[in-house]
Amino acid sequence: MLHLTIDDFDLRAIAESGQCFRMTEVGSLKPGFPVYKVIAYGSCLLISGDPDGDENSFLVSCSEAQWENIYKTYFDLNSDYGAYRDYADKNDSFLLKCIDYGKGIRILNQEPWEMLISFIISQRKSVPAIRTTVERLCALSGDEKVLDCSEWHAINPEFPESIVYYPFPSVETLAKYSLEDINSTGTGYRTGYIAEAVRRASTGELDLEALGGLSDGELLDELLNIQGVGIKVASCTALFGFHRLSICPEDVWMKRVKEQFYSGEWPESYKPVLGVLQQYMFYYARLEHEKEKIKEIMN
DNA sequence: CTCCAGGTGATGG
DNA sequence: CCATCACATGGA
Numbered sequence: 001m002l003h004l005t006i007d008d009f010d011l012r013a014i015a016e017s018g019q020c021f022r023m024t025e026v027g028s029l030k031p032g033f034p035v036y037k038v039i040a041y042g043s044c045l046l047i048s049g050d051p052d053g054d055e056n057s058f059l060v061s062c063s064e065a066q067w068e069n070i071y072k073t074y075f076d077l078n079s080d081y082g083a084y085r086d087y088a089d090k091n092d093s094f095l096l097k098c099i100d101y102g103k104g105i106r107i108l109n110q111e112p113w114e115m116l117i118s119f120i121i122s123q124r125k126s127v128p129a130i131r132t133t134v135e136r137l138c139a140l141s142g143d144e145k146v147l148d149c150s151e152w153h154a155i156n157p158e159f160p161e162s163i164v165y166y167p168f169p170s171v172e173t174l175a176k177y178s179l180e181d182i183n184s185t186g187t188g189y190r191t192g193y194i195a196e197a198v199r200r201a202s203t204g205e206l207d208l209e210a211l212g213g214l215s216d217g218e219l220l221d222e223l224l225n226i227q228g229v230g231i232k233v234a235s236c237t238a239l240f241g242f243h244r245l246s247i248c249p250e251d252v253w254m255k256r257v258k259e260q261f262y263s264g265e266w267p268e269s270y271k272p273v274l275g276v277l278q279q280y281m282f283y284y285a286r287l288e289h290e291k292e293k294i295k296e297i298m299n
Numbered sequence: 300c301t302c303c304a305g306g307t308g309a310t311g312g
Numbered sequence: 313c314c315a316t317c318a319c320a321t322g323g324a
Contacts, residue, residue: 123306188320251305
């Protein structure tokens with residue numbers, strides 16, 4: 001277990017801002033200190049706030065070397081989010097409110113292949129349903145790994161001693177599955193889209209690694225060539241899988257925000273980091289909506 | 300049981 | 313170009 005000091009970093013805001021489906025709460029060290037399980041790049045990390053430290057103190061389950069080599073980049077900790085937030089216009093009270101609310105958000109550096117498949121699955125599904133289907137797709141491989149949690153269990157006996165997890169399946173792994181296999185995970189009408197993307201990736205016709213060198217526009221065009229990938233899924237893959245921070249995925253929520261607060265057009269000055277600003281807005285809009293729903297139920 | 304979910308492609312004007 | 317519509321399933 002490693003102790004770290006991390007500035008401008010909010011686990012909940014990252015986990016709940018709709019960018020990843022495999023970062024979930026798995027218990028807590030004590031009330032108010034949830035532990036998050038993060039599955040990425042073939043391994044699994046536990047991370048939580050440090051009950052004995054200040055708000056910038058965190059505990060992680062990996063070694064110093066793993067933290068430096070994998071997770072610092074994964075959590076995008078070498079970027080200055082204060083500089084991104086400075087793009088906000090001082091008179092844009094809506095964005096300032098979102099930024100205040102979502103301070104600590106990071107745009108994770110996730111794997112392109114996982115993003116592509118996950119966001120194909122995401123269309124017309126709720127986030128909990130997406131998580132379920134992605135987990136089932138990962139478990140299909142039977143490639144069961146076990147994470148030792150004894151140090152966490154020692155702090156809180158209610159925390160499990162070990163956690164089983166499955167890495168996200170590679171192209172080669174997915175290529176072994178039949179349509180029925182894929183469909184059994186709950187992919188519904190998107191099963192054919194996934195199978196076709198897998199087929200193209202396994203023949204080399206689709207080479208995601210090679211797309212990293214393209215411009216934003218070229219990258220989107222290549223992604224849009226994939227069946228079942230429209231502008232929304234392509235944008236999410238570009239932003240979350242290729243870290244293209246100027247690309248803004250426009251779902252129903254962002255369209256509403258754009259109409260209501262920006263008269264249908266994003267300010268030109270926001271465009272270089274619109275993907276980042278969008279993440280603050282999305283997080284705010286979604287959580288405010290949840291609050292409204294709760295109010296309705298109470299009345 | 301009903302309703303809806305970080306959409307997309309096909310079809311028809 | 314824009315408006316509709318079907319689409320499979322899980323979660324609430």
